[in-house]
Amino acid sequence: DRYYETVGRGGFLIAPLVPGIEEPFTDGEHLAYITFTLDKTGALGTLPYPGPRACYDPATGLAYWGRWPDGERMPWHAFHLDHGAYSGVILGATESGKSRLIEQLMLSLLATGLVTVWMVDPQDGSSLPTLAKHADWAVTGFEGGRIAEILAAVDLVGAVRTKNNGIAGRKVHPMSPRRPVLYVVIDEFHMALDPAVVGAKEAAYNLGVLDRAVRAYRKAGVGVILASQHSDLEVFRKESLRSNIINRNFVMMRLPSNIGKSLIPGFTGDPVKLPPHGFAYYMSPTGGRDVFG
Numbered sequence: 001d002r003y004y005e006t007v008g009r010g011g012f013l014i015a016p017l018v019p020g021i022e023e024p025f026t027d028g029e030h031l032a033y034i035t036f037t038l039d040k041t042g043a044l045g046t047l048p049y050p051g052p053r054a055c056y057d058p059a060t061g062l063a064y065w066g067r068w069p070d071g072e073r074m075p076w077h078a079f080h081l082d083h084g085a086y087s088g089v090i091l092g093a094t095e096s097g098k099s100r101l102i103e104q105l106m107l108s109l110l111a112t113g114l115v116t117v118w119m120v121d122p123q124d125g126s127s128l129p130t131l132a133k134h135a136d137w138a139v140t141g142f143e144g145g146r147i148a149e150i151l152a153a154v155d156l157v158g159a160v161r162t163k164n165n166g167i168a169g170r171k172v173h174p175m176s177p178r179r180p181v182l183y184v185v186i187d188e189f190h191m192a193l194d195p196a197v198v199g200a201k202e203a204a205y206n207l208g209v210l211d212r213a214v215r216a217y218r219k220a221g222v223g224v225i226l227a228s229q230h231s232d233l234e235v236f237r238k239e240s241l242r243s244n245i246i247n248r249n250f251v252m253m254r255l256p257s258n259i260g261k262s263l264i265p266g267f268t269g270d271p272v273k274l275p276p277h278g279f280a281y282y283m284s285p286t287g288g289r290d291v292f293g
Contacts, residue, residue, distance in 0.1 A: 085223030088249025096253035158217030
């Protein structure tokens, strides 16, 4: 695609360049114009991953979990020693690359030596088999109240750390190898919140803990990563959970419908048209762009 940009007395104008027309404007109002070409072929190539140890910057709190088509590293707001642990959500249909993205991100964070991972894979461990081998606590399946059990422990860690911060007069839990950041990862999290799957009582409890963890436990060094192939407006079940967990990190991979667009105010992307296996939109406070991971 070729476009021209004109510089006139009134400012800038960008419009398609019409073949065969050398001077798009002859009215004397436009002082100059340039042409440029948009080339997206690089997005289809294979880009090297720098490895997990190169993927965390303590100065910014950013983790890097892949590369943009132009070679720049893709950021994820992970954890900062002065601000705490940030949460996030990844939505993607089957074969979108969601599970592999989760594993790559969390293994990168584990490589810092400052992170412990607890995880829930309701699909009996089939979604996150590699992460399950390295997680400190891995729950596979959803029977027997095991999801509520791990979330009760998350709630306890967050509450105790928050109280200790107050007693010590500090703002943020001192994250270190001895007192690491705790990340809880829940794949297909909609199942943990569905009364038809785990029962009404457990679903309500799970929702309450997740909402509280995302809202109140960042400074306690507790972060939550949720993932699901569902993208309807009820997937989060509670507005405060939705608004807080998308505040720092939101990844939308290929989806079967555009309903998920409504989850993000102002989002104009089209996840239905994304190719499978690693293409996504990434949104953060610093803005979003198409990504290739």
